[in-house]
Amino acid sequence: MPLFYDARIRAYLYQVIAVGVVLLVAWVMFSTASANLAKQDIATGFGFLARQAGFVITESAITYEPTDTIGRAILVGIANTVKVSLLAALFGTVLGLLVGIGRLSHNPVLSRLMLAYVEALRNVPLLLYLLLWYSLIISVFPPVKQAIEMLPGVFLSNSGLVTPALHWQSGFAALAAALVVGVAAAFVTVRVLGRRRIVTGMERPIALFAATAFLLPLVATLLFANISVAWDVPELGRFRLSGGYHLRPEFVALLLGLTLSVSANVAEIVRAGIQAVSKGQWEAATALGLSRARTLKLVILPQALRIIIPPLTNTYLTVFKNSSLAIAIGYPDLVMVSNTIMNQTGQAIEAIAIFMGVYLGLSILISLVMNWYNARVALRER
Amino acid sequence: MTQVDTLVSNATLAPSREAPPASRSRWLSAYFGTPGNALITILCLGTVFALAKLAIGWLFVDATFVGTPAECKATSGACWPFLSAKMRYIFFGFYPFEEQWRPLTAMLLFLGACLVSMVPKVWGRGLLVAWVAVVLPVLYVLMAGGYFGLTVVPTTQWGGLPLSFMLSFIGLACALPLGIALALARASNLPAIRVLGVGFIEIVRGVPLISILFMATVMLPLFMPNGITIDKLVRAQVAIILFAAAYIAEIVRGGLQAVPKGQVEAGHSLGLHYWQIMRKIVLPQALKKVIPPLVSLFIGFFQDTTLVTIVGLLDFLDTVRTAMRDPQWQGIAVLEGYVFAAVVYFVFSALMGAYSRFLEQYFRTTHD
Numbered sequence: 013m014p015l016f017y018d019a020r021i022r023a024y025l026y027q028v029i030a031v032g033v034v035l036l037v038a039w040v041m042f043s044t045a046s047a048n049l050a051k052q053d054i055a056t057g058f059g060f061l062a063r064q065a066g067f068v069i070t071e072s073a074i075t076y077e078p079t080d081t082i083g084r085a086i087l088v089g090i091a092n093t094v095k096v097s098l099l100a101a102l103f104g105t106v107l108g109l110l111v112g113i114g115r116l117s118h119n120p121v122l123s124r125l126m127l128a129y130v131e132a133l134r135n136v137p138l139l140l141y142l143l144l145w146y147s148l149i150i151s152v153f154p155p156v157k158q159a160i161e162m163l164p165g166v167f168l169s170n171s172g173l174v175t176p177a178l179h180w181q182s183g184f185a186a187l188a189a190a191l192v193v194g195v196a197a198a199f200v201t202v203r204v205l206g207r208r209r210i211v212t213g214m215e216r217p218i219a220l221f222a223a224t225a226f227l228l229p230l231v232a233t234l235l236f237a238n239i240s241v242a243w244d245v246p247e248l249g250r251f252r253l254s255g256g257y258h259l260r261p262e263f264v265a266l267l268l269g270l271t272l273s274v275s276a277n278v279a280e281i282v283r284a285g286i287q288a289v290s291k292g293q294w295e296a297a298t299a300l301g302l303s304r305a306r307t308l309k310l311v312i313l314p315q316a317l318r319i320i321i322p323p324l325t326n327t328y329l330t331v332f333k334n335s336s337l338a339i340a341i342g343y344p345d346l347v348m349v350s351n352t353i354m355n356q357t358g359q360a361i362e363a364i365a366i367f368m369g370v371y372l373g374l375s376i377l378i379s380l381v382m383n384w385y386n387a388r389v390a391l392r393e394r
Numbered sequence: 395m396t397q398v399d400t401l402v403s404n405a406t407l408a409p410s411r412e413a414p415p416a417s418r419s420r421w422l423s424a425y426f427g428t429p430g431n432a433l434i435t436i437l438c439l440g441t442v443f444a445l446a447k448l449a450i451g452w453l454f455v456d457a458t459f460v461g462t463p464a465e466c467k468a469t470s471g472a473c474w475p476f477l478s479a480k481m482r483y484i485f486f487g488f489y490p491f492e493e494q495w496r497p498l499t500a501m502l503l504f505l506g507a508c509l510v511s512m513v514p515k516v517w518g519r520g521l522l523v524a525w526v527a528v529v530l531p532v533l534y535v536l537m538a539g540g541y542f543g544l545t546v547v548p549t550t551q552w553g554g555l556p557l558s559f560m561l562s563f564i565g566l567a568c569a570l571p572l573g574i575a576l577a578l579a580r581a582s583n584l585p586a587i588r589v590l591g592v593g594f595i596e597i598v599r600g601v602p603l604i605s606i607l608f609m610a611t612v613m614l615p616l617f618m619p620n621g622i623t624i625d626k627l628v629r630a631q632v633a634i635i636l637f638a639a640a641y642i643a644e645i646v647r648g649g650l651q652a653v654p655k656g657q658v659e660a661g662h663s664l665g666l667h668y669w670q671i672m673r674k675i676v677l678p679q680a681l682k683k684v685i686p687p688l689v690s691l692f693i694g695f696f697q698d699t700t701l702v703t704i705v706g707l708l709d710f711l712d713t714v715r716t717a718m719r720d721p722q723w724q725g726i727a728v729l730e731g732y733v734f735a736a737v738v739y740f741v742f743s744a745l746m747g748a749y750s751r752f753l754e755q756y757f758r759t760t761h762d
Contacts, residue, residue, distance in 0.1 A: 027586035034590060041617040048616050119431055120424055121438040135743035136736045137697035140711055144732040151728045333602035340704055347604055360612045368601045368609075375600040 045361065052358075060357050061086070067352055069344045071260055082353055089349030090370055096263065096345065097332045100270035104331065105324075107271065108278025113308065115283050126279065133276035138269060139337050146265035146341045165245045170261065174246045177257035183239030190233035197225040262343040270331055277327045284323075285316035317389055325382035329375055336371075346370060466726050476727035477734055480717040484731070487553020487708045493545065497556040500536040503529070504559060512749060514756055530564075549627040553708030555738075557627075561699040561709065565634040566642075566692055572635065573642025574681075578672065580643060581650050591643070598640035603701050606633045611705045630702050638695055645687050649680035682757065689750035693743050711735055 049056055061083035068078055073091035076084060115126040133141075150170045154160060159169035165176040205218045233239075246256030289312050297307035338345035346367050354363040426432040456471025466473035477484075486494045507529045511521060537556065539546045552560075579591030598606065610633035611626060618624065653676050661671035703712035714731040718724070 023584050027584050030587050030590060044619050045616045118424065119434050121435050125438050125442065135740045137700040137739055139700045140732060140736055140739065147728055336602040336604045361616065364605065364609055364613055368605050371602060371605065372597060372600040
């Protein structure tokens, strides 16, 4: 068989075999699945998305009623997943940065305390912590009937925190616009004055100017625009609280668990990144007379950031995927909503395909954004 | 101040600078060196004391150590009788009560075998053969029964810690060769094979483990021909293996990239073919480099197997939860079980973490 010993022919042969096996398996699975579904009288396809959902979702980042479509319910799930993972990533990063720096402190008590914090979080499964926080919240706070009224209109009970809600009658758009304009103006001020300082060398209170630029549009809007809001104050009924904004224990437990787990990971990443910056940089900054805090802010962190970004991306991807543990404590994220739909309609393949597709798409989006940022801060070597 | 005065003061300064600081003052300055430092120390110690007081109060002072559920309810502290009453259920789930010596023996045998295998000096083909030919069959016979007069126990009755160990360790042992194969596929010169490898790895890594578990438990039965059903435990195990393999593949890829190209070229010049080069030259070097990250990954997966409770498998976390829902103890033992489970997971994870650091040290001090 001289042909078989030709390296190129063999390469083609291997590839054809590999692709063929994959296609064959896929075809066998597809045909058995469609036969099974036909036998069970389940129609395939995504037509069920337009049907009425008919189930309640306890918490949603966008408006939703049980009379809305199943497609809308899935959107609610996506919004809830994105909301909780964004918040957890944000809080976790800030907390983790502090813990990571504390871990490198010269003070032995602080550094050991931070080490204990990180180890306690990293060596226990996240799911266990979620269940622990959830049952802690449920058991520590009193039932709704004896809800504690902390401030007038603010109730704390084991069904969560209920606060008065704001309903905008008018002027919301103007205020939002003022906020955007203020942020943009502050940003421009910082850039322009920063450049001026580099050129002229003159010290000016940049922070003060920026704060003014930020506040000016807001104050102007508050003074001149017609803003009216209505307060929706919760009332304590016999069995439940009605009205107001409801912060549920499921959401709080999930956010707490995810935030803490992110913070432990971020702390380790920050510590490794800071330690990777060469010691000479510290010594040079000390020789220039910079304090430890300023050295960290001006010299070490900008360099450490380059090392930190790629593992940080992984942490953000992980928290996004870990938010799916919400199903264990009953926060209506994408997986839980899909699971409900699966049980109600029997469209298992489609429901799972949708939520896997969404996770995959958003994962790719997160890594693209973080890679773009990484390319911006990466060291440019000639 | 005259010039002489400055000279004198400099002269008096010089020796005091060179004097070594007393060890006591160094110790003091580490804790209370500057006002800020002293504040940090005091705040930290305050936090530690507050937490310790809370924990000791709940764990010991206000706790009930022996007694009935009613006696537990009367006190505000921890309820330890709950754990002793439910211990066998927490560890072994619904495994038949009289037969529970079998999972216990299996677990001890397994842990013993793991302990022996942790010593790098015994690594080799002999160890692998011993695991595959002796340890695993004995474990299976102990758990499942059916031979040597042991009664058959179906997998639906397995649960608790043995199940958690099995899902994580056997899952990872099976995922390792698959992961290596995927890493080789990803690094392959053949485009079609590379695309298949990349596709599998990226898809699996882009979705949560829960979705793969759901797929295995809910969707897979639809893909099976009529009349063929696969055990739920096996399905979850397969899901974990596929999931772990994608992550292992990425770690092994890092190791493959760290092996100098000259090693492959040297193999070619000796006339070896692809598999010989990989098996005898590249993989041994690549795998040795990635052992510490692999062990860290193992810790993560040991914890991730808790997710099987979501698809209704009775793993250790799930037996703990079910025990707490027991009507007799409901509302009394709310946290004790979780705290106990957290301690168990912490101990095993911390041990593996220490082992990972030991391996890192070992490979730094020995050859390559």
